[in-house]
Amino acid sequence: xxxxxxGYELTFxxxxxxxxxSKHLFTLIYKFKSPKTGLVYVVLADYHEExxxxxxxxxxxxxxxxxxxxxxxxxGDLSNILVTNASLIPQLLENxxxxxxxxxxxxxxxxxxxxxxxxxxxxxxxxxKEFVRQLIGDxxxxxxxxxxxxxxxxxNRKHKDIVKAERAIAKMFTETYNNLPDx
Amino acid sequence: xNKSKVAKGDRLNWTPIKEVKPVSxxxxxxxxxxxxxxxxxxxxxxxxxxx
Numbered sequence: 001x002x003x004x005x006x007g008y009e010l011t012f013x014x015x016x017x018x019x020x021x022s023k024h025l026f027t028l029i030y031k032f033k034s035p036k037t038g039l040v041y042v043v044l045a046d047y048h049e050e051x052x053x054x055x056x057x058x059x060x061x062x063x064x065x066x067x068x069x070x071x072x073x074x075x076g077d078l079s080n081i082l083v084t085n086a087s088l089i090p091q092l093l094e095n096x097x098x099x100x101x102x103x104x105x106x107x108x109x110x111x112x113x114x115x116x117x118x119x120x121x122x123x124x125x126x127x128x129k130e131f132v133r134q135l136i137g138d139x140x141x142x143x144x145x146x147x148x149x150x151x152x153x154x155x156n157r158k159h160k161d162i163v164k165a166e167r168a169i170a171k172m173f174t175e176t177y178n179n180l181p182d183x
Numbered sequence: 184x185n186k187s188k189v190a191k192g193d194r195l196n197w198t199p200i201k202e203v204k205p206v207s208x209x210x211x212x213x214x215x216x217x218x219x220x221x222x223x224x225x226x227x228x229x230x231x232x233x234x
Contacts, residue, residue, distance in 0.1 A: 090233050115192030137231040144215035171210040
């Protein structure tokens with residue numbers, strides 16, 4: 001599968017500081033609309049200590065749902081939606097040089113059965129990591145995958161010690177989100 | 184005879200929402216695998232967003 005979609009234009013909404021005294025310092029909020037699904041999507045870039053962003057997104061109409069990252073809309077346009085999310089990476093690199101990125105493939109909630117996918121190797125994760133390997137090269141970042149937690153890290157090569165940087169970022173995330181795989 | 188389609192959560196034996204338990208993680212259990220991004224030898228590939 002070759003990703004050929006171009007994605008859509010992202011609109012910056014606001015910068016929201018995080019005041020919970022954690023290592024999550026602030027969030028940059030963007031939005032875009034898919035003409036194919038007819039829905040607006042909200043994209044969040046959570047900035048943390050260790051100079052790393054986590055990118056998350058959900059359909060705006062699900063913004064009040066506890067399961068907003070886990071719902072299946074089933075209107076298609078996946079490729080454009082994921083390319084749009086990934087297009088945030090070069091934009092953020094311009095303003096935050098040397099930063100790293102991470103994302104999680106959230107567990108899916110199946111409303112019909114009332115059941116939740118396992119947190120290991122989720123279906124979202126399996127798709128996301130295939131996209132990111134095509135959309136993000138290996139000259140700027142070192143790619144790390146965490147199948148056990150459906151997580152992926154792009155460690156910026158500006159770090160002199162990549163292994164040390166990866167451990168520091170992993171430690172920061174486990175301390176900040178010790179219940180990460182929870183739905 | 185119409186067969187009702189089995190829900191995905193049932194078909195894949197997912198966990199009922201009420202039985203989902205908190206999962207705590209620590210850095211020692213988080214082991215990343217460094218992967219090499221292979222460049223395709225064919226010309227039919229898109230230019231990456233970031234090299």
